[in-house]
Amino acid sequence: MTKPVFERTTVNQMRLHVLPTKQFKTFAVSVYIGHPLSEEKVTATALAPFVLRRGTQTYPETIQFRERLDDLYGAGFGFDIYKRGDNQIVQFRMDTIHDGFIKNESGSLLEQSLQFLGEAITNPLVENGAFRAKYVEAEKNTLKKRLESIVNDKIRYAAERCIEEMCKDEPYRLHPLGRIEDLDVITPQSLYEGYQAWLRTAPIDIYVAGDTTMEEVKSLVQAHFAIERGAVGAYDMKPSTQEAGEVNTVVEEMDVSQGKLNMGLRARTSYANENYPAALMYNGILGGYPHSKLFINVREKESLAYYAASRLDGHKGILTIQSGIEIANFEKATEIIKKQLDSMAEGEITELELSQTKAMISNSLREISDSAFEMIAFDYNSVLTGKERTTTELIEAVAKVDVEAIQSFAKDIQLDTIYFLRDQKGD
Numbered sequence: 001m002t003k004p005v006f007e008r009t010t011v012n013q014m015r016l017h018v019l020p021t022k023q024f025k026t027f028a029v030s031v032y033i034g035h036p037l038s039e040e041k042v043t044a045t046a047l048a049p050f051v052l053r054r055g056t057q058t059y060p061e062t063i064q065f066r067e068r069l070d071d072l073y074g075a076g077f078g079f080d081i082y083k084r085g086d087n088q089i090v091q092f093r094m095d096t097i098h099d100g101f102i103k104n105e106s107g108s109l110l111e112q113s114l115q116f117l118g119e120a121i122t123n124p125l126v127e128n129g130a131f132r133a134k135y136v137e138a139e140k141n142t143l144k145k146r147l148e149s150i151v152n153d154k155i156r157y158a159a160e161r162c163i164e165e166m167c168k169d170e171p172y173r174l175h176p177l178g179r180i181e182d183l184d185v186i187t188p189q190s191l192y193e194g195y196q197a198w199l200r201t202a203p204i205d206i207y208v209a210g211d212t213t214m215e216e217v218k219s220l221v222q223a224h225f226a227i228e229r230g231a232v233g234a235y236d237m238k239p240s241t242q243e244a245g246e247v248n249t250v251v252e253e254m255d256v257s258q259g260k261l262n263m264g265l266r267a268r269t270s271y272a273n274e275n276y277p278a279a280l281m282y283n284g285i286l287g288g289y290p291h292s293k294l295f296i297n298v299r300e301k302e303s304l305a306y307y308a309a310s311r312l313d314g315h316k317g318i319l320t321i322q323s324g325i326e327i328a329n330f331e332k333a334t335e336i337i338k339k340q341l342d343s344m345a346e347g348e349i350t351e352l353e354l355s356q357t358k359a360m361i362s363n364s365l366r367e368i369s370d371s372a373f374e375m376i377a378f379d380y381n382s383v384l385t386g387k388e389r390t391t392t393e394l395i396e397a398v399a400k401v402d403v404e405a406i407q408s409f410a411k412d413i414q415l416d417t418i419y420f421l422r423d424q425k426g427d
Contacts, residue, residue: 005019006018006019006207006379007019007020007214009214009218011206011218011221011222011225012222012225012227012229013204013229013232014204014205014206014221014225014227014229015203015204015205015206015383016206016208016214016217016218016221017205017206017207017208017376017379017383018207018208018209018212018213018214018217018218019207019208019209019210019372019375019376019379020210020211020212020213020214021209021210021211021372022211023372024098024209024210024211024372025097025098025101026095026096026097026098026210026372027095027096027097027098027109027110027113027208027209027210027211027212028093028094028095028207028208028209028210028372028373028376029093029094029095029096029113029114029117029206029207029208029209030091030092030093030205030206030207030373030376030377030380031091031092031117031121031204031205031206031207032089032090032091032203032204032205032206032207032380033089033090033092033121033198033199033202033203033204034084034087034088034089034090034202034203034235035087035088035198035201035202035203035233036086036087036088036171036233036235036236037083037086037087037088037171037172037174037176038171038174039174039179041088041194041198042088042174042175042176042178042179042182043143043177043178043179043182043183043186044178044182044186044190044191044194044195045081045088045090045178045194045198046081046088046090046143046176046177046178047136047139047140047143047178047183047186047191048090048191048194048195048198049079049081049090049092050139050142050143051124051131051135051136051139051191052079052120052121052124053065053077053079053120054125054132054135054138054139055124055125055132055135056119056120056123056124056125057119057123057124057125057126058119058123060125060132062135065120068116069116072096072109072112072113072116073096073097073102073104073109074097075094075095075096075097075109075113075116076093076094076095076096077092077093077094077116077117077120078092078093078094079091079092079093080093081176081177082176083172083174083176083315083316084235084237084315084384085172085235085236085237085238085270085315085316085384086170086171086172086236086316087235087236087237088174088176089176092117092120092121093373094113094116094117095372095373096109096110096112096113097109098110098210098211100211110208110210110212110216110217110220111220114208114217114220114221114224114225115220115223115224117224118221118223118224118225118226119224121199121225122199122224122225122226122227124195126192129189129192130187130188130189130191130192131188131191131192131195132188133188136186136187136188136191140183140186143177143178143183144180144183146177147175147177147178147179147180148180150175154254154256154258154260154421155260155307155322155324157260157421158260158262158322158419158421159262159320159322160175161250161252161262161419161421162250162262162263162264162320162417162419163264163320165248165250165264165417165419166248166264166318166416166417166419167240167264167318170240170242172240172316199227199229200227200228200229200230201229201230201231201232201233202232202233203232203233203234203235204227204232205380205383206221206225207376207379207380209372209373209375209376210372235384237270237272237315237384237385237386238270240266240268240316240317240318241268241317242266242268243266243414244265244266244414244415244416245416247415247416247417247418248416248417248418249417249418249419249420250417250418250419250420251420251422252419252420252421252422253421253422253423253424254421254422254423254424255423255424256421256422256423257423258306258324258325258326258327259324259325259326259327259329259330259420259421259422259423260322260323260324260325260419260420260421261305261323261324261325261330261333261334261337261418261419261420262320262321262322262323262418262419262420262421263320263321263337263415263417263418263419264318264319264320264321264415264416264417264419265318265319265320265321265341265413265414265415265416266317266318266413266414266416267279267312267317267318267319267409267412267413268317268412268413268414269317269409269412270314270315270316270317270385271314271315271381271384271385271387271389272385272386272387275405275408275409276314276397277394277397277398277400277401277405278401278405278406278408278409279312279314279319279409280312280314280361280398280401281354281357281358281361281398281401281405281406282312282319282344282406282409282410282413283310283311283312283319284357284360284361285344285349285353285354285357285406286310286319286321286340286341286344287308287309287310287311287321287340288309288310288311288312288357288360289356289357289360291352291353291356291357292309292310292353292357293340293343293344293353294308294309294310294321294323294337294340295308295309297336297339297340298323298333298336298337298340299323302332302336304323304325304326304329304332304333304336305323305324305325305333306323306324306325307322307323307324308321308322308323308324308337309321309322309323310322314381315381315384315385318416319413321337323337327422327423330420330422334418338415341410341413341415344406344407344410345407345410345411345413346407347403347404347406347407347410349403349406349407354402354403358398358399358401361395361398362395362398362399365391365394365395365398366391366395368391369391378391
């Protein structure tokens with residue numbers, strides 16, 4: 001496997017990461033801007049990229065904004081908002097075809113794309129010192145509908161509620177899209193002023209992958225990302241070391257016909273820790289795949305769950321279990337899931353579980369090299385955590401994980417919260 005080598009420098013207190021490669025026919029650009037999660041800022045931060053996509057000073061109407069992307073041979077533009085540990089991060093993305101594969105007489109598409117993306121972020125449409133009011137109101141409604149849709153997706157809702165209960169005293173409890181109750185008080189002016197302050201102080205990481213050089217990208221970023229920067233903050237990516245204490249059981253009633261049983265566990269390790277490969281194996285054997293213990297023992301053998309899986313958050317240091325069950329099976333399903341946790345702690349792991357999980361994790365890591373954006377996302381983990389690790393190194397580390405290492409990790413993991421979403425009939 002070719003080892004990706006990102007070249008790095010800084011421009012105006014923004015970290016610049018460039019992967020020169022001829023592997024792809026396109027340029028992949030990602031701009032990550034983040035800051036610590038907080039009740040005061042989470043909703044406005046989430047709203048800002050929705051407004052930015054509506055227009056810039058050069059392309060003030062949304063149709064002009066979209067037509068410009070068409071002019072760039074159908075360049076893709078988008079954004080995501082998510083959590084990494086106790087931080088809220090907005091990722092702007094743009095992908096553009098390489099000039100060598102088209103008949104282009106209007107100049108470098110990479111330059112035009114970075115110019116477009118730079119303007120979208122640093123030179124948005126402003127009227128009288130504020131974002132355009134009708135864009136803000138429209139996008140507040142868009143964000144409100146996104147947040148309201150969470151409750152309609154009961155699997156997702158239960159997962160979020162379990163996190164809220166488990167991390168009720170930590171910033172991680174906040175949803176990265178913010179809170180509906182905050183939207184009414186956000187004005188076009190307050191949103192713009194908050195956005196400008198965020199740009200001045202937030203850690204910014206700009207990634208470019210494609211057939212280019214650091215020298216070329218650096219000059220383009222200097223030209224098209226003109227931001228007045230102040231004292232820039234830093235990410236605190238330490239995993240939660242909080243002890244679980246007595247298990248907190250929360251039962252919530254809604255108009256549902258199927259129960260959602262979720263569990264939150266304190267793993268107290270993270271991507272940067274030496275036992276992260278063992279944590280990956282633990283999650284894979286417990287509930288990451290169709291051959292995992294939760295799927296086989298809870299869903300298949302006992303027929304207690306419509307779905308049963310687990311997920312490791314390698315930045316926060318927690319592991320969550322999600323299952324859909326018949327409401328009457330709450331006690332029995334809880335007991336059997338706990339048995340799977342106990343069996344992991346007792347080292348009851350078969351050679352087949354070990355080999356299949358290593359194969360699945362290794363395949364997933366190898367697939368990262370097929371996508372420029374996946375390679376960028378993987379590298380960004382290193383930047384966030386300070387732990388430089390290539391996919392090849394992680395594959396090799398996973399291959400060395402034995403039952404004893406998984407058992408050692410399993411003995412340290414703690415069940416913190418049991419969350420059950422059930423119907424309104426009661427017992």
